[in-house]
Amino acid sequence: MSMIATDAPARTRAIMPQLGGLYAIWLREVKRAARDRGQLIGGVSRPLLWVLIMGIGLNPYFRGEIYGEVRFVVPYTYLQFIFPAVIVLNIMYTSVQSAVSTIWDREFGFLREILVSPLSRTTILLGKVLGGATVALFHGCLVLVLARFADVTLTPAGLLSGLLWMFLLAFGLTSLGVVIANRVRSFEGFGVFSNAVILPLYFTSSSIFPLDPSLTSAQSKVVYPEWLVTLVEINPLTYAVDALRGAFIGFHQFDPRLGPIVLAVMAIVFFLIALRDFSKT
Protein backbone atom coordinates (compact mmCIF):
# COMPACT_ATOMS: atom_id res chain seq x y z
CA MET A 1 0.00 0.00 0.00
CA SER A 2 2.70 2.46 0.98
CA MET A 3 4.41 1.75 -2.34
CA ILE A 4 1.38 2.96 -4.28
CA ALA A 5 1.00 6.03 -2.10
CA THR A 6 4.57 7.17 -2.70
CA ASP A 7 4.44 6.33 -6.38
CA ALA A 8 1.58 8.62 -7.33
CA PRO A 9 3.20 12.03 -6.58
CA ALA A 10 6.42 10.75 -8.09
CA ARG A 11 4.52 10.17 -11.29
CA THR A 12 3.07 13.71 -11.41
CA ARG A 13 6.51 15.13 -10.80
CA ALA A 14 7.79 13.00 -13.64
CA ILE A 15 5.46 14.55 -16.22
CA MET A 16 7.14 17.97 -16.32
CA PRO A 17 10.60 16.70 -17.36
CA GLN A 18 8.92 14.56 -20.01
CA LEU A 19 7.28 17.69 -21.44
CA GLY A 20 10.59 19.55 -21.36
CA GLY A 21 12.21 16.63 -23.14
CA LEU A 22 9.43 16.54 -25.72
CA TYR A 23 10.03 20.21 -26.40
CA ALA A 24 13.80 19.68 -26.65
CA ILE A 25 13.49 16.89 -29.18
CA TRP A 26 10.90 18.81 -31.19
CA LEU A 27 13.07 21.92 -31.17
CA ARG A 28 16.11 19.97 -32.32
CA GLU A 29 14.23 18.61 -35.33
CA VAL A 30 12.99 22.04 -36.32
CA LYS A 31 16.40 23.68 -35.86
CA ARG A 32 18.19 21.06 -37.90
CA ALA A 33 15.66 21.36 -40.71
CA ALA A 34 15.94 25.14 -40.71
CA ARG A 35 19.71 24.81 -41.11
CA ASP A 36 19.52 22.26 -43.90
CA ARG A 37 19.75 24.24 -47.11
CA GLY A 38 19.33 21.23 -49.39
CA GLN A 39 16.03 20.27 -47.85
CA LEU A 40 14.75 23.82 -48.10
CA ILE A 41 15.73 24.08 -51.75
CA GLY A 42 13.81 20.87 -52.47
CA GLY A 43 10.81 22.17 -50.56
CA VAL A 44 10.70 25.29 -52.70
CA SER A 45 11.65 23.88 -56.10
CA ARG A 46 9.28 20.90 -55.99
CA PRO A 47 6.05 22.96 -55.86
CA LEU A 48 7.42 25.39 -58.43
CA LEU A 49 8.11 22.58 -60.88
CA TRP A 50 4.92 20.65 -60.26
CA VAL A 51 2.52 23.56 -60.13
CA LEU A 52 4.05 26.12 -62.45
CA ILE A 53 5.63 23.87 -65.07
CA MET A 54 3.72 20.60 -65.06
CA GLY A 55 0.41 22.11 -63.93
CA ILE A 56 0.38 24.99 -66.38
CA GLY A 57 1.81 22.80 -69.11
CA LEU A 58 -0.90 20.13 -68.92
CA ASN A 59 -3.72 22.55 -68.10
CA PRO A 60 -5.10 22.84 -71.69
CA TYR A 61 -5.27 19.07 -72.16
CA PHE A 62 -7.11 18.23 -69.00
CA ARG A 63 -10.74 18.59 -69.99
CA GLY A 64 -10.43 17.48 -73.56
CA GLU A 65 -12.85 15.19 -75.27
CA ILE A 66 -12.10 11.58 -75.94
CA TYR A 67 -13.49 10.29 -79.22
CA GLY A 68 -15.72 13.36 -79.58
CA GLU A 69 -17.36 12.77 -76.25
CA VAL A 70 -16.72 14.48 -72.90
CA ARG A 71 -15.92 11.54 -70.67
CA PHE A 72 -14.81 13.25 -67.48
CA VAL A 73 -16.90 15.47 -65.34
CA VAL A 74 -14.20 17.12 -63.25
CA PRO A 75 -15.32 20.73 -63.07
CA TYR A 76 -11.83 22.11 -62.38
CA THR A 77 -8.74 23.11 -64.27
CA TYR A 78 -5.74 20.78 -64.11
CA LEU A 79 -3.86 23.35 -62.07
CA GLN A 80 -6.58 23.39 -59.46
CA PHE A 81 -6.81 19.62 -59.59
CA ILE A 82 -3.11 18.97 -59.05
CA PHE A 83 -2.55 21.72 -56.48
CA PRO A 84 -3.66 19.72 -53.38
CA ALA A 85 -1.68 16.71 -54.61
CA VAL A 86 1.52 18.76 -54.74
CA ILE A 87 0.97 19.66 -51.10
CA VAL A 88 0.84 15.94 -50.35
CA LEU A 89 4.02 15.38 -52.37
CA ASN A 90 5.93 18.07 -50.51
CA ILE A 91 4.77 16.76 -47.14
CA MET A 92 5.70 13.25 -48.15
CA TYR A 93 9.27 14.14 -49.11
CA THR A 94 9.92 16.14 -45.98
CA SER A 95 8.36 13.62 -43.61
CA VAL A 96 10.37 10.74 -44.97
CA GLN A 97 13.54 12.84 -44.98
CA SER A 98 13.23 13.72 -41.32
CA ALA A 99 12.46 10.10 -40.48
CA VAL A 100 15.60 9.03 -42.33
CA SER A 101 17.61 11.21 -39.96
CA THR A 102 16.79 8.63 -37.26
CA ILE A 103 19.11 6.26 -39.12
CA TRP A 104 21.95 8.72 -38.64
CA ASP A 105 21.00 9.37 -35.05
CA ARG A 106 21.27 5.65 -34.52
CA GLU A 107 24.50 5.13 -36.44
CA PHE A 108 26.30 8.18 -35.08
CA GLY A 109 25.38 7.67 -31.48
CA PHE A 110 23.17 10.65 -30.81
CA LEU A 111 20.28 8.27 -30.26
CA ARG A 112 22.19 6.82 -27.31
CA GLU A 113 22.42 10.21 -25.66
CA ILE A 114 18.62 10.29 -25.74
CA LEU A 115 18.14 6.64 -24.84
CA VAL A 116 20.11 6.88 -21.59
CA SER A 117 18.22 10.01 -20.53
CA PRO A 118 15.25 9.77 -18.17
CA LEU A 119 12.84 10.22 -21.09
CA SER A 120 10.39 7.46 -21.88
CA ARG A 121 10.46 5.87 -25.31
CA THR A 122 7.01 7.33 -26.03
CA THR A 123 8.22 10.87 -25.31
CA ILE A 124 11.27 10.44 -27.51
CA LEU A 125 9.30 9.10 -30.45
CA LEU A 126 6.49 11.62 -30.07
CA GLY A 127 8.98 14.50 -30.00
CA LYS A 128 10.72 13.15 -33.07
CA VAL A 129 7.49 12.62 -35.02
CA LEU A 130 5.98 15.95 -33.96
CA GLY A 131 9.18 17.73 -34.99
CA GLY A 132 9.26 16.00 -38.37
CA ALA A 133 5.54 16.70 -38.84
CA THR A 134 6.02 20.38 -38.04
CA VAL A 135 8.74 20.72 -40.65
CA ALA A 136 6.67 18.78 -43.19
CA LEU A 137 3.63 20.94 -42.46
CA PHE A 138 5.77 23.99 -43.11
CA HIS A 139 6.88 22.54 -46.43
CA GLY A 140 3.24 21.85 -47.26
CA CYS A 141 2.50 25.50 -46.55
CA LEU A 142 5.21 26.49 -49.03
CA VAL A 143 2.90 25.09 -51.70
CA LEU A 144 -0.01 27.17 -50.42
CA VAL A 145 1.95 30.29 -51.32
CA LEU A 146 1.39 29.35 -54.95
CA ALA A 147 -2.40 29.15 -54.50
CA ARG A 148 -3.20 32.24 -56.53
CA PHE A 149 -1.13 31.03 -59.46
CA ALA A 150 -3.24 27.88 -59.47
CA ASP A 151 -6.53 29.77 -59.24
CA VAL A 152 -7.22 28.29 -55.84
CA THR A 153 -9.09 30.62 -53.49
CA LEU A 154 -8.24 29.96 -49.85
CA THR A 155 -11.17 30.41 -47.51
CA PRO A 156 -10.58 30.52 -43.74
CA ALA A 157 -12.67 27.39 -43.18
CA GLY A 158 -10.98 25.55 -46.04
CA LEU A 159 -7.56 26.61 -44.82
CA LEU A 160 -8.30 25.47 -41.27
CA SER A 161 -9.51 22.02 -42.23
CA GLY A 162 -6.79 21.79 -44.89
CA LEU A 163 -4.08 22.49 -42.31
CA LEU A 164 -5.54 19.90 -39.98
CA TRP A 165 -5.51 17.22 -42.68
CA MET A 166 -2.00 18.29 -43.68
CA PHE A 167 -0.82 17.91 -40.11
CA LEU A 168 -2.42 14.48 -39.73
CA LEU A 169 -0.83 13.41 -42.99
CA ALA A 170 2.59 14.73 -41.95
CA PHE A 171 2.31 12.96 -38.59
CA GLY A 172 1.31 9.66 -40.19
CA LEU A 173 3.99 9.81 -42.88
CA THR A 174 6.76 10.73 -40.44
CA SER A 175 5.73 7.75 -38.30
CA LEU A 176 5.75 5.55 -41.39
CA GLY A 177 9.21 6.89 -42.23
CA VAL A 178 10.43 5.95 -38.75
CA VAL A 179 8.97 2.46 -39.16
CA ILE A 180 10.86 2.07 -42.42
CA ALA A 181 14.06 3.59 -41.02
CA ASN A 182 13.94 1.13 -38.11
CA ARG A 183 13.98 -1.73 -40.56
CA VAL A 184 16.79 -0.35 -42.70
CA ARG A 185 20.15 -1.73 -41.60
CA SER A 186 22.40 -0.40 -44.30
CA PHE A 187 21.78 3.01 -45.69
CA GLU A 188 22.56 3.81 -49.27
CA GLY A 189 21.26 7.28 -49.75
CA PHE A 190 17.90 8.92 -49.80
CA GLY A 191 17.31 8.06 -53.47
CA VAL A 192 16.20 4.56 -52.47
CA PHE A 193 13.44 6.01 -50.34
CA SER A 194 12.25 8.48 -52.89
CA ASN A 195 12.16 5.89 -55.67
CA ALA A 196 10.80 2.96 -53.70
CA VAL A 197 8.36 4.68 -51.36
CA ILE A 198 7.51 8.27 -52.17
CA LEU A 199 7.03 8.33 -55.93
CA PRO A 200 5.05 5.05 -56.27
CA LEU A 201 2.69 6.14 -53.52
CA TYR A 202 2.33 9.56 -55.08
CA PHE A 203 1.62 8.43 -58.62
CA THR A 204 -0.98 5.88 -57.55
CA SER A 205 -2.90 8.30 -55.34
CA SER A 206 -5.02 9.79 -58.14
CA SER A 207 -2.80 12.81 -57.72
CA ILE A 208 -2.08 13.55 -61.35
CA PHE A 209 -5.11 11.97 -63.01
CA PRO A 210 -8.70 11.69 -61.80
CA LEU A 211 -10.86 8.65 -61.45
CA ASP A 212 -14.22 9.77 -62.76
CA PRO A 213 -16.40 10.30 -59.71
CA SER A 214 -19.55 9.66 -61.70
CA LEU A 215 -18.44 6.16 -62.51
CA THR A 216 -18.61 3.20 -60.19
CA SER A 217 -15.46 1.27 -59.44
CA ALA A 218 -16.51 -1.31 -62.03
CA GLN A 219 -17.08 1.36 -64.64
CA SER A 220 -13.71 3.09 -64.09
CA LYS A 221 -12.08 -0.23 -64.77
CA VAL A 222 -13.39 0.05 -68.32
CA VAL A 223 -11.63 3.41 -68.78
CA TYR A 224 -8.46 2.47 -66.92
CA PRO A 225 -6.89 -0.96 -66.57
CA GLU A 226 -8.22 -2.84 -63.62
CA TRP A 227 -4.89 -3.12 -61.81
CA LEU A 228 -4.41 0.64 -61.86
CA VAL A 229 -7.84 1.36 -60.44
CA THR A 230 -7.26 -1.22 -57.73
CA LEU A 231 -3.87 0.28 -56.88
CA VAL A 232 -5.39 3.72 -56.60
CA GLU A 233 -8.23 2.50 -54.46
CA ILE A 234 -6.05 0.64 -51.97
CA ASN A 235 -3.49 3.43 -51.67
CA PRO A 236 -4.31 5.31 -48.45
CA LEU A 237 -2.76 8.46 -49.88
CA THR A 238 -5.57 8.57 -52.44
CA TYR A 239 -7.89 9.52 -49.61
CA ALA A 240 -5.43 12.03 -48.19
CA VAL A 241 -5.29 13.76 -51.57
CA ASP A 242 -9.09 13.59 -51.72
CA ALA A 243 -9.43 15.20 -48.29
CA LEU A 244 -7.15 18.07 -49.31
CA ARG A 245 -9.04 18.55 -52.57
CA GLY A 246 -12.20 18.78 -50.54
CA ALA A 247 -10.66 21.42 -48.28
CA PHE A 248 -9.03 23.58 -50.95
CA ILE A 249 -11.14 23.23 -54.10
CA GLY A 250 -14.30 21.58 -52.79
CA PHE A 251 -13.93 18.52 -55.01
CA HIS A 252 -14.25 14.93 -53.86
CA GLN A 253 -13.84 11.74 -55.84
CA PHE A 254 -14.80 9.60 -52.86
CA ASP A 255 -17.07 9.81 -49.87
CA PRO A 256 -15.90 13.02 -48.07
CA ARG A 257 -15.90 11.21 -44.72
CA LEU A 258 -13.36 8.69 -45.95
CA GLY A 259 -10.39 11.12 -46.20
CA PRO A 260 -10.28 12.27 -42.57
CA ILE A 261 -10.90 8.74 -41.32
CA VAL A 262 -8.04 7.29 -43.37
CA LEU A 263 -5.73 10.15 -42.29
CA ALA A 264 -6.50 9.63 -38.61
CA VAL A 265 -6.14 5.87 -38.84
CA MET A 266 -2.82 6.24 -40.68
CA ALA A 267 -1.47 8.63 -38.05
CA ILE A 268 -2.46 6.40 -35.14
CA VAL A 269 -1.53 3.02 -36.63
CA PHE A 270 1.85 4.06 -38.01
CA PHE A 271 2.74 5.82 -34.77
CA LEU A 272 1.83 2.73 -32.73
CA ILE A 273 3.88 0.47 -34.99
CA ALA A 274 6.81 2.87 -34.74
CA LEU A 275 6.43 2.92 -30.96
CA ARG A 276 6.34 -0.86 -30.74
CA ASP A 277 9.53 -1.11 -32.81
CA PHE A 278 11.21 1.67 -30.91
CA SER A 279 10.44 0.23 -27.48
CA LYS A 280 12.36 -2.88 -28.46
CA THR A 281 15.61 -1.02 -29.13
Next chain:
Amino acid sequence: MSEPAVAIEGVSKRFGRTLALDNVGFEVRPNELFALLGPNGAGKTTLGHILCTILKPDSGTARINGIDLLRHPLAARQSLGVVFQEPSLDDRLTLYENLNFHGLIYGVPAAERRERIAKMLELVELTDWRERLVRTLSAGMKRRLEIARAFVHDARILFLDEPTVGLDAQSRDRLWGYVRQLRQERELTVIVTTHYTEEVEDADRVCIIDHGRILVNDAPAALKLAHGQELLRVVPTEEATAVDIMSAYSDRAIRKDAEIILKSGGEAFTESFLARYGSHLRRFVVEAPSLESVLLSLTGRELRDQAAGARERTHAFGKRGGEHTR
Protein backbone atom coordinates in the same frame (compact mmCIF):
# COMPACT_ATOMS: atom_id res chain seq x y z
CA MET B 1 28.86 1.55 5.74
CA SER B 2 26.97 3.73 3.27
CA GLU B 3 25.04 2.29 0.36
CA PRO B 4 27.17 1.39 -2.65
CA ALA B 5 26.92 3.76 -5.63
CA VAL B 6 26.64 0.84 -7.97
CA ALA B 7 25.84 -2.73 -7.06
CA ILE B 8 25.78 -5.52 -9.59
CA GLU B 9 24.87 -9.06 -8.68
CA GLY B 10 24.88 -12.27 -10.69
CA VAL B 11 24.48 -10.54 -14.05
CA SER B 12 24.58 -12.76 -17.11
CA LYS B 13 23.97 -11.88 -20.73
CA ARG B 14 23.99 -14.16 -23.72
CA PHE B 15 24.13 -13.14 -27.39
CA GLY B 16 23.19 -16.18 -29.41
CA ARG B 17 25.76 -18.80 -28.45
CA THR B 18 28.25 -16.44 -26.86
CA LEU B 19 27.99 -15.89 -23.17
CA ALA B 20 29.02 -12.23 -23.03
CA LEU B 21 28.68 -11.93 -19.27
CA ASP B 22 28.81 -14.86 -16.92
CA ASN B 23 27.49 -14.28 -13.41
CA VAL B 24 29.23 -10.92 -12.93
CA GLY B 25 28.96 -9.16 -9.61
CA PHE B 26 30.70 -6.21 -7.95
CA GLU B 27 30.07 -3.12 -5.89
CA VAL B 28 31.39 0.37 -6.42
CA ARG B 29 31.58 2.53 -3.31
CA PRO B 30 30.64 6.22 -3.39
CA ASN B 31 33.43 8.54 -4.58
CA GLU B 32 35.51 5.68 -5.86
CA LEU B 33 37.37 5.65 -9.15
CA PHE B 34 36.57 2.19 -10.39
CA ALA B 35 38.20 0.81 -13.52
CA LEU B 36 36.95 -2.06 -15.63
CA LEU B 37 39.93 -3.41 -17.48
CA GLY B 38 40.02 -6.11 -20.09
CA PRO B 39 40.87 -7.02 -23.66
CA ASN B 40 38.48 -6.31 -26.51
CA GLY B 41 35.47 -8.56 -26.42
CA ALA B 42 35.89 -9.24 -22.71
CA GLY B 43 32.39 -7.99 -21.93
CA LYS B 44 33.20 -4.46 -20.73
CA THR B 45 30.95 -2.75 -23.21
CA THR B 46 28.08 -5.16 -22.62
CA LEU B 47 28.38 -4.50 -18.91
CA GLY B 48 28.45 -0.76 -19.63
CA HIS B 49 25.30 -0.96 -21.70
CA ILE B 50 23.54 -2.78 -18.90
CA LEU B 51 24.68 -0.11 -16.44
CA CYS B 52 23.24 2.69 -18.55
CA THR B 53 20.05 0.69 -19.10
CA ILE B 54 20.13 0.35 -22.86
CA LEU B 55 20.56 -3.40 -22.55
CA LYS B 56 18.71 -5.79 -20.27
CA PRO B 57 20.63 -8.65 -18.65
CA ASP B 58 19.22 -12.15 -18.95
CA SER B 59 19.54 -12.61 -15.23
CA GLY B 60 20.86 -10.83 -12.17
CA THR B 61 20.24 -7.44 -10.62
CA ALA B 62 21.87 -4.03 -10.94
CA ARG B 63 21.34 -1.01 -8.73
CA ILE B 64 22.47 2.58 -8.98
CA ASN B 65 22.22 4.56 -5.74
CA GLY B 66 19.93 1.82 -4.51
CA ILE B 67 17.55 2.16 -7.47
CA ASP B 68 16.86 -1.03 -9.36
CA LEU B 69 17.90 -0.52 -12.99
CA LEU B 70 15.52 -3.10 -14.33
CA ARG B 71 12.44 -1.94 -12.52
CA HIS B 72 12.97 1.84 -12.54
CA PRO B 73 15.30 2.59 -15.45
CA LEU B 74 14.11 6.18 -15.89
CA ALA B 75 14.76 7.08 -12.24
CA ALA B 76 18.14 5.35 -12.26
CA ARG B 77 19.29 7.27 -15.33
CA GLN B 78 18.76 10.58 -13.56
CA SER B 79 21.88 10.21 -11.41
CA LEU B 80 24.03 8.71 -14.13
CA GLY B 81 26.24 10.62 -16.54
CA VAL B 82 27.48 8.66 -19.53
CA VAL B 83 30.29 9.34 -21.95
CA PHE B 84 30.19 6.77 -24.72
CA GLN B 85 33.06 5.30 -26.62
CA GLU B 86 31.79 6.91 -29.83
CA PRO B 87 30.79 10.56 -29.80
CA SER B 88 27.07 11.09 -29.27
CA LEU B 89 26.80 14.80 -29.96
CA ASP B 90 24.60 16.47 -32.54
CA ASP B 91 27.05 17.79 -35.12
CA ARG B 92 24.60 20.31 -36.51
CA LEU B 93 23.84 22.03 -33.25
CA THR B 94 26.14 24.45 -31.46
CA LEU B 95 27.99 23.52 -28.29
CA TYR B 96 25.52 25.50 -26.24
CA GLU B 97 22.53 23.91 -27.97
CA ASN B 98 23.89 20.43 -27.31
CA LEU B 99 24.32 21.15 -23.62
CA ASN B 100 20.97 22.89 -23.39
CA PHE B 101 19.28 19.95 -25.09
CA HIS B 102 20.83 17.68 -22.51
CA GLY B 103 19.63 19.89 -19.66
CA LEU B 104 16.11 19.90 -21.07
CA ILE B 105 15.83 16.15 -21.47
CA TYR B 106 17.08 15.67 -17.90
CA GLY B 107 14.56 18.20 -16.63
CA VAL B 108 17.06 20.74 -15.29
CA PRO B 109 15.33 24.09 -14.51
CA ALA B 110 16.26 26.99 -16.83
CA ALA B 111 18.31 29.06 -14.36
CA GLU B 112 20.38 26.10 -13.15
CA ARG B 113 20.81 24.99 -16.72
CA ARG B 114 22.35 28.28 -17.82
CA GLU B 115 24.60 28.43 -14.80
CA ARG B 116 25.87 24.88 -15.08
CA ILE B 117 26.43 25.12 -18.84
CA ALA B 118 28.56 28.22 -18.36
CA LYS B 119 30.50 26.60 -15.52
CA MET B 120 31.12 23.34 -17.32
CA LEU B 121 32.16 25.03 -20.57
CA GLU B 122 34.62 27.04 -18.50
CA LEU B 123 35.98 23.92 -16.85
CA VAL B 124 36.66 22.11 -20.12
CA GLU B 125 38.00 25.34 -21.67
CA LEU B 126 35.46 25.57 -24.45
CA THR B 127 33.70 28.83 -23.51
CA ASP B 128 35.03 30.59 -26.61
CA TRP B 129 33.47 27.93 -28.81
CA ARG B 130 30.03 28.11 -27.27
CA GLU B 131 28.18 29.29 -30.38
CA ARG B 132 30.10 27.18 -32.89
CA LEU B 133 28.63 24.10 -34.54
CA VAL B 134 29.93 20.88 -32.99
CA ARG B 135 31.12 19.57 -36.33
CA THR B 136 33.84 22.21 -36.34
CA LEU B 137 35.45 20.67 -33.23
CA SER B 138 38.36 18.23 -33.08
CA ALA B 139 37.91 14.75 -31.61
CA GLY B 140 39.54 15.79 -28.35
CA MET B 141 37.32 18.85 -27.99
CA LYS B 142 34.22 16.77 -28.65
CA ARG B 143 35.21 14.39 -25.90
CA ARG B 144 35.71 17.30 -23.51
CA LEU B 145 32.30 18.64 -24.44
CA GLU B 146 30.77 15.26 -23.68
CA ILE B 147 32.35 15.27 -20.23
CA ALA B 148 30.92 18.74 -19.66
CA ARG B 149 27.54 17.55 -20.85
CA ALA B 150 27.35 14.74 -18.32
CA PHE B 151 27.44 17.32 -15.52
CA VAL B 152 24.74 19.62 -16.84
CA HIS B 153 22.29 17.40 -14.96
CA ASP B 154 24.59 17.13 -11.96
CA ALA B 155 25.49 13.46 -12.40
CA ARG B 156 26.81 11.77 -9.27
CA ILE B 157 27.99 8.69 -11.07
CA LEU B 158 30.02 9.13 -14.20
CA PHE B 159 30.39 6.24 -16.57
CA LEU B 160 33.22 6.63 -19.09
CA ASP B 161 33.37 4.00 -21.80
CA GLU B 162 36.86 3.95 -23.34
CA PRO B 163 37.04 7.74 -23.01
CA THR B 164 40.49 8.20 -24.49
CA VAL B 165 40.40 5.93 -27.52
CA GLY B 166 41.53 7.83 -30.60
CA LEU B 167 42.80 10.84 -28.68
CA ASP B 168 46.35 12.14 -28.75
CA ALA B 169 48.45 12.05 -25.60
CA GLN B 170 47.85 15.70 -24.80
CA SER B 171 44.07 15.41 -25.07
CA ARG B 172 44.16 12.31 -22.88
CA ASP B 173 46.07 14.05 -20.11
CA ARG B 174 43.71 16.99 -20.26
CA LEU B 175 40.68 14.77 -20.06
CA TRP B 176 41.96 12.97 -16.98
CA GLY B 177 42.86 16.34 -15.53
CA TYR B 178 39.23 17.44 -15.77
CA VAL B 179 38.03 14.23 -14.17
CA ARG B 180 40.50 14.68 -11.29
CA GLN B 181 39.38 18.26 -10.82
CA LEU B 182 35.70 17.28 -10.79
CA ARG B 183 36.36 14.57 -8.23
CA GLN B 184 38.01 17.11 -5.94
CA GLU B 185 35.14 19.57 -6.24
CA ARG B 186 32.18 17.30 -5.68
CA GLU B 187 30.94 13.88 -4.72
CA LEU B 188 31.57 11.80 -7.74
CA THR B 189 31.86 8.11 -8.44
CA VAL B 190 33.66 7.33 -11.65
CA ILE B 191 33.45 4.03 -13.49
CA VAL B 192 35.77 3.78 -16.44
CA THR B 193 36.30 1.01 -18.96
CA THR B 194 39.61 1.08 -20.75
CA HIS B 195 42.36 -0.99 -22.16
CA TYR B 196 45.04 1.61 -21.47
CA THR B 197 46.45 0.27 -18.24
CA GLU B 198 48.62 3.27 -17.53
CA GLU B 199 45.51 5.46 -17.21
CA VAL B 200 44.09 3.55 -14.30
CA GLU B 201 47.24 3.20 -12.19
CA ASP B 202 45.75 5.69 -9.73
CA ALA B 203 42.28 4.15 -9.68
CA ASP B 204 40.93 3.10 -6.29
CA ARG B 205 40.05 -0.28 -7.61
CA VAL B 206 40.67 -2.18 -10.80
CA CYS B 207 38.41 -4.96 -11.91
CA ILE B 208 39.86 -7.18 -14.61
CA ILE B 209 37.35 -8.95 -16.76
CA ASP B 210 37.81 -11.45 -19.56
CA HIS B 211 35.49 -13.82 -21.41
CA GLY B 212 32.58 -12.32 -19.50
CA ARG B 213 33.98 -13.23 -16.11
CA ILE B 214 35.60 -11.18 -13.39
CA LEU B 215 39.15 -12.39 -12.84
CA VAL B 216 40.20 -10.05 -10.06
CA ASN B 217 38.85 -6.93 -8.37
CA ASP B 218 41.21 -5.07 -6.06
CA ALA B 219 43.37 -1.97 -5.55
CA PRO B 220 46.12 -1.62 -8.20
CA ALA B 221 48.88 -2.02 -5.62
CA ALA B 222 47.37 -5.26 -4.31
CA LEU B 223 46.96 -6.57 -7.86
CA LYS B 224 50.56 -5.85 -8.70
CA LEU B 225 51.68 -7.55 -5.55
CA ALA B 226 49.64 -10.65 -6.24
CA HIS B 227 49.87 -10.96 -10.01
CA GLY B 228 52.48 -8.50 -11.20
CA GLN B 229 55.77 -9.53 -12.60
CA GLU B 230 59.08 -7.70 -12.37
CA LEU B 231 60.78 -7.62 -15.75
CA LEU B 232 64.38 -7.13 -16.82
CA ARG B 233 64.84 -5.40 -20.14
CA VAL B 234 68.37 -5.79 -21.48
CA VAL B 235 70.20 -4.92 -24.68
CA PRO B 236 73.42 -6.95 -25.09
CA THR B 237 76.45 -5.35 -26.74
CA GLU B 238 77.00 -8.17 -29.22
CA GLU B 239 74.91 -10.84 -30.89
CA ALA B 240 76.81 -13.73 -29.31
CA THR B 241 75.78 -12.63 -25.82
CA ALA B 242 72.17 -12.35 -26.95
CA VAL B 243 72.19 -15.90 -28.24
CA ASP B 244 73.88 -17.05 -25.05
CA ILE B 245 71.25 -15.34 -22.81
CA MET B 246 68.39 -16.73 -24.87
CA SER B 247 69.65 -20.28 -24.53
CA ALA B 248 70.52 -19.94 -20.83
CA TYR B 249 67.06 -18.53 -19.90
CA SER B 250 64.93 -20.05 -22.65
CA ASP B 251 62.04 -20.63 -20.23
CA ARG B 252 61.74 -17.00 -19.12
CA ALA B 253 63.10 -14.82 -21.91
CA ILE B 254 61.57 -13.39 -25.06
CA ARG B 255 63.39 -11.44 -27.71
CA LYS B 256 62.16 -8.31 -29.45
CA ASP B 257 64.74 -7.19 -32.02
CA ALA B 258 67.80 -6.09 -30.07
CA GLU B 259 66.02 -6.18 -26.72
CA ILE B 260 65.58 -9.19 -24.51
CA ILE B 261 62.81 -9.25 -21.90
CA LEU B 262 63.31 -11.56 -18.94
CA LYS B 263 60.89 -12.45 -16.20
CA SER B 264 62.76 -11.55 -13.05
CA GLY B 265 63.13 -14.09 -10.28
CA GLY B 266 63.89 -11.57 -7.52
CA GLU B 267 67.06 -9.89 -6.33
CA ALA B 268 69.23 -13.00 -6.20
CA PHE B 269 68.29 -13.76 -9.77
CA THR B 270 69.16 -10.25 -10.88
CA GLU B 271 72.53 -10.38 -9.12
CA SER B 272 73.56 -13.67 -10.65
CA PHE B 273 72.41 -12.43 -14.07
CA LEU B 274 74.50 -9.28 -13.74
CA ALA B 275 77.55 -11.20 -12.46
CA ARG B 276 77.47 -13.29 -15.59
CA TYR B 277 76.49 -10.79 -18.29
CA GLY B 278 76.90 -7.36 -16.68
CA SER B 279 79.96 -6.41 -18.73
CA HIS B 280 78.26 -7.37 -22.01
CA LEU B 281 75.19 -5.15 -21.74
CA ARG B 282 74.60 -1.84 -23.42
CA ARG B 283 71.37 -1.24 -21.47
CA PHE B 284 69.84 -2.78 -18.39
CA VAL B 285 66.45 -1.82 -16.93
CA VAL B 286 64.55 -3.33 -14.02
CA GLU B 287 60.88 -2.70 -14.63
CA ALA B 288 58.63 -2.64 -11.59
CA PRO B 289 55.40 -4.66 -11.86
CA SER B 290 52.81 -2.67 -13.80
CA LEU B 291 49.10 -3.17 -14.31
CA GLU B 292 49.90 -4.13 -17.83
CA SER B 293 51.94 -7.08 -16.63
CA VAL B 294 49.10 -8.00 -14.28
CA LEU B 295 46.65 -7.94 -17.15
CA LEU B 296 48.95 -9.92 -19.42
CA SER B 297 49.62 -12.59 -16.85
CA LEU B 298 45.89 -12.93 -16.07
CA THR B 299 44.41 -12.80 -19.55
CA GLY B 300 47.44 -13.76 -21.61
CA ARG B 301 46.22 -11.49 -24.39
CA GLU B 302 47.36 -8.34 -26.08
CA LEU B 303 45.09 -5.41 -25.43
CA ARG B 304 45.30 -3.18 -28.41
CA ASP B 305 42.48 -2.42 -30.80
CA GLN B 306 41.79 -4.43 -33.89
CA ALA B 307 41.32 -3.09 -37.42
CA ALA B 308 38.17 -1.30 -38.55
CA GLY B 309 35.18 -3.43 -39.48
CA ALA B 310 32.32 -3.02 -41.94
CA ARG B 311 30.35 -0.80 -39.59
CA GLU B 312 33.17 1.73 -39.40
CA ARG B 313 33.19 1.93 -43.17
CA THR B 314 29.46 2.77 -43.26
CA HIS B 315 30.22 5.46 -40.73
CA ALA B 316 32.94 6.85 -42.90
CA PHE B 317 30.36 7.31 -45.67
CA GLY B 318 28.18 9.31 -43.32
CA LYS B 319 31.08 11.34 -42.00
CA ARG B 320 31.98 12.42 -45.47
CA GLY B 321 28.57 14.06 -45.40
CA GLY B 322 27.08 12.09 -48.28
CA GLU B 323 23.60 12.63 -49.59
CA HIS B 324 21.02 13.24 -46.86
CA THR B 325 23.25 12.15 -44.05
CA ARG B 326 21.46 14.43 -41.70
